[in-house]
Amino acid sequence: MLRIALIQQRCEKAAIEQNLESLSQYLAEAARRNVDIAGFPEMSITGYADPNRYPEAVIRLDGPEMREFLRRTESFPGTVLAGLIEENLGSKPFITHVAARRGVLEGVYRKVTIADDETAWFSPGDVIPLFQHDGIPFGISICADINNPQVFSALRRQGARIVFELAAPGLYGDQATRDWQSGYRWWEGECQKNLSAYAREHGYWVAVATQAGRTIDEDFPGGGYLFAPGGKRVFATCNELPCAVFLAIDLEKNQVSDCEIIS
Secondary structure, eight states: OEEEEEEEOOOOTTOHHHHHHHHHHHHHHHHHTTOSEEEOOTTTTTOSOOTTTOGGGEEOTTSHHHHHHHHHHTTOOSEEEEEEEEOOTTSOOEEEEEEEETTEEEEEEEOSOOOGGGTTTOBOOOOOOOEEETTEEEEEEEGGGGGOHHHHHHHHHTTOSEEEEEEOOOOOSOGGGOOHHHHHHHHHHHHHHHHHHHHHHHOOEEEEEEOEEEOSSOEEEOOOEEEOTTSOEEEEOOSSSOEEEEEEEETTTTEEEEEEEEO
16 A cells, blocks of 8 residues: 655745745644655745746755755655755756655656746756655656656656656736636646556556645646546546645555545
8 A cells, every 4th residue: 555645735936944844734744644655746845936036946955955854854754755946056957856754865856858938947857767665666757747758658667656746837827817727727637638648558656746826926726636557537636725635545456545635
């Protein structure tokens, strides 16, 4: 049995302490439910930010912000997947997701698929790693990777049993007239179209956690989903509001045995 948490989280830009406090609260809930892997959205630590406008959101893996993040994972027995803007000396920063367990940084994935509207801000990574939790191999894809079949094929070749799509797709348009349901349905459709196909083609689970709600200058659609091998979507949140989803997956029987949502 693999117990996962998918965190549909609001992550303010450059508000690192605030975002870490939110992460800690979700981890406390996850610990009470014996979660194995807790997936937080893209840039969940730093917020999704223009690094030129918010230089304080660009952090180092060996810096004080990451030390504080790791400290907050020490009492959580499972693996934590969290995102940040990572300093890249001499070039544009990376969009990075880390895997940590009990205060130890276990692995790093730097997003390889930089969207057209991100190329002025970020550098692409060049490695698609496989991670492990108690012998269960898993992968991470970040937001725009959803449109890159090579990421999902590479993870299948390495033996992934589940892939976590961890995202922060910003919504276009005026915040004052935001149609939240329309934004949510757009991202839901993107996940249904692409991730269902990857799950069916590669025979693994795909889980989604997305930034949710309003930040200082940008809105995010939310969306927590789980696709089973074969492509069927077996779980979906219903709106853009922040929440945590707790799911128990029987990897041998390919079925979900338990589900709980908290706001």
